[in-house]
Amino acid sequence: MSVTAALVKELREKSGAGMMDCKKALGETDGDMDAAIDWLRTKGLATAAKKSGRVAAEGLVAIAVSGTKGAVVELNAETDFVARNTNFRNLHPHWLTSRLRSPILTH
Secondary structure (H helix, E strand, O other): OOHHHHHHHHHHHHHHOHHHHHHHHHHHHHHHHHHHHHHHHHHHHHHHHHHHOOOEEEEEEEEEOOOOOEEEHHHHHHHHHHOOHHHHHHHHHHHHHHHHHHOOOOO
């Protein structure tokens, strides 16, 4: 069975996977939508298993105190390129503020 763009689009909408992954899944399963979803799920687990051994050793630690509350946030990344990125470095004020305002935070 040939894989059509409509099938790829439908699988993308159902699974949220990338276009090329959907196309490959449909090709491997002869256009069977349910089997393609299972194929993507299996591939995703295999990909996650490969990444589980990686260490996210780059990053930053930020501390904030407000009154009697305090919060510590550690942000990690796999590479120093990400850890030095301005967008990454600007995340900690937002997370610290949300932690300090959180009703879950206790003494």
